[in-house]
Amino acid sequence: MFTLHGKTALVTGGASGIGLAISQTFAKAGATVHILEINASQAQQVAEAITADGGRAFAHAVDISRQADVLEVVGKIVAEGPIHILVNNAGIAHIGTAESTTEADFDRIVSVNIKGVYNCLHAVIPHLKANGGGVILNMASVAATIGIPDRFAYSMSKGAVLTMTLSVAKDYLKHNIRCNCISPARVHTPFVDGFLAKNYPGREEEMFAKLAATQPIGRMAKPSEIGALALYLCSDEAGFITGCDYPIDGGFTRLNN
């Protein structure tokens, strides 16, 4: 069950947090993993660790917000063999309301969280089509569908990830391409630690406990738990699933009342 033997997967942001767990899980399941990362040195370390562990992984330095660079990297990967799976995981956080969000921050969120996903879809879909199909998995968030305080730009970007998922799922049904997204609540990754350090300096522990308690299950998710769902959704066993948004949220969406 849930093997990815013989499959090639691209994982954006695959060197940290959720993306790292997905890279490791997919490699363990037999996939060849290509990590597309802005953090080149960390991606290289992760690829080497996966290889040392008996898997197959390669690091590619790329900023997903730059279309020409994404096209170049995808072209190089395809020259070596077909791509079967794209995981659009890379994303950045932002705290703020419509009033406090600056134009520069708004543009940055759009360019990574929305345009970055579009760039990878735009670059990879022609190859999936040519290869007779494939699977795309996008990382949305509970913020795509629930009103969360102080997440104006971030929520906007994850709403776009959800609607891009539906659009791609619909447009490529006839090309045998499945497209779904995952919507985690809080997952304990450097992403969470980073925004606590930046936005609540000196109050990190207090805010961490507060954020953990917002999941009715009483904790944050582990990255490996998201990796397991990603593996299922990208495996052949999930062949009947497309156009879906999967909450993985410790009850955040339906039980917070």
Ligand SMILES: NC(=O)c1ccc[n+]([C@@H]2O[C@H](COP(=O)([O-])OP(=O)(O)OC[C@H]3O[C@@H](n4cnc5c(N)ncnc54)[C@H](O)[C@@H]3O)[C@@H](O)[C@H]2O)c1
């Ligand atoms: N951690 C959470 O609580 C949580 C909850 C819901 C959704 N998410 C989403 O999950 C995804 C991964 O989050 P995480 O917590 O693992 O974050 P993380 O910060 O630990 O990892 C993100 C990775 O993306 C890479 N990256 C950032 N910008 C990039 C760019 N322009 N080009 C290429 N790579 C880039 C970073 O270098 C980093 O390695 C994000 O899309 C995030 O919005 C996270």
